[in-house]
Amino acid sequence: MKLTAISIMKYGVFISLSMLYAGFAFIDAPLASEGEQRCEHRRTILQYLSNEYSEKPIAMGVAENGGLIEVLTSRHGNTFTIIVTSPDGNTCMVAAGEDWQALIKGAIPRT
Secondary structure, X not given: OEOOHHHHHHHOOOOOHXXXXXXXXXXXXXXXXXXXXXXXXXHHHHHHHHHHHOEEEEEEEEOOOOOEEEEEEEOOOOEEEEEEEOOOXXXXXXXXXEOOOOOOOOOOOOO
């Protein structure tokens, strides 16, 4: 995973892999190393990522606490974002980067 200054500024988020793991384990807890966590209604975040970066959801899963974890990427994989929606409906962008590599053939969104 390659995080650049552009992707950090793009989302106002920077976390290490260990912080990402901690964020998934404790979705409602604030992440210590982030500048400002970007949280909104899920629809607003999905619309923003679609309009600005052509990102669409390609993978999702439910955390033990009922939160929804989603990975979004652009058609050509040049950017990606990981978002987490808590059971109360609040959605936060927790990671962003470039050069997404799909491991499963056909896991790239159709636009």
